[in-house]
Amino acid sequence: xxxxxxxxxxxxxxxxxxxxxxxxxxxxxxxxxxxxxxxxxxxxxxxxxxxxxxxxxxxxxxxxxxxxxxxxxxxxxxxxxxxxxxxxxxxxxxxxxxxxxxxxxxxxxxxxxxxxxxxxxxxxxxxxxxxxxxxxxxxxxxxxxxxxxxxxxxxxxx
Numbered sequence: 001x002x003x004x005x006x007x008x009x010x011x012x013x014x015x016x017x018x019x020x021x022x023x024x025x026x027x028x029x030x031x032x033x034x035x036x037x038x039x040x041x042x043x044x045x046x047x048x049x050x051x052x053x054x055x056x057x058x059x060x061x062x063x064x065x066x067x068x069x070x071x072x073x074x075x076x077x078x079x080x081x082x083x084x085x086x087x088x089x090x091x092x093x094x095x096x097x098x099x100x101x102x103x104x105x106x107x108x109x110x111x112x113x114x115x116x117x118x119x120x121x122x123x124x125x126x127x128x129x130x131x132x133x134x135x136x137x138x139x140x141x142x143x144x145x146x147x148x149x150x151x152x153x154x155x156x157x158x
Contacts (some may be wrong), residue, residue, distance in 0.1 A: 001025045001026075001027040001031060001032070001035060003035060003038075003039060003044070005025055006021065006025070006032065006035055006036065006039070007039070007044070007045070009021055009024060009025070010036075010045070010048075011141070011142055012142065014048040014049065018032040018033050018036065058105050058106060058107055058108075059105065059106050059107070059108055059109055059111065059112055059133065059134075060089075060103065060104070060105050060133070060134040061103070061104050061105075061106075061112045061131050061132060061133050061134065062101060062102070062103050062131070062132045062133075062134065063101070063102040063103075063104060063116065063120065063129050063130070063131050063132075064094075064097075064098040064100075064101060064129065064130040064131075064132070065082070065098060065099060065100040065101070065102055065120070065126060065128075065129050066098050066099055066126075066127040066128045066129075067099050067100065067125045067126050067127055068125045068127060069099075070125065075093055075099055075100065078100075078123065078125050078126075079091055079093060079100055081123060082100065082102055082120065082123070085104075085115070085119055085120075087104040087105060087106055087111070087112075087115045087119075088102055088103070088104055089103050089104065089105050090102070090103040091103070098130070102120070109133075112131065112133075116129055116131060
């Protein structure tokens with residue numbers, strides 16, 4: 001069993017038991033448990049999550065943030081402050097035309113607007129923001145949403 005094989009199975013379904021994983025990989029349950037523990041201790045597995053279809057609840061937005069780096073700290077301190085807000089679900093340092101990408105969730109558009117105007121924009125070092133709203137999710141963490149139903153039509157070859 002390789003760590004990559006174990007990680008791939010857990011990414012597909014984190015609810016798999018050690019027994020189910022062992023059966024799929026053809027190894028013992030104790031090997032799976034030991035490898036999972038090693039991956040957790042090394043920080044390669046940092047948590048287990050449920051994937052929620054947020055198209056059905058609330059509003060998600062991706063906010064491009066341009067900011068001034070701090071001497072000796074770069075973007076780290078500001079990014080960590082932003083990441084602590086309850087509305088923030090993800091925060092990334094990016095290359096390109098902006099510095100941080102912040103993913104937020106709120107009950108409605110006004111909730112996102114309040115977060116940007118009252119919390120994010122008021123932080124020292126924020127130069128500008130650009131907010132993009134998620135309209136529909138097609139794939140998240142490797143999981144396809146809205147699969148196309150198979151056609152009942154018979155294919156005709158020339």
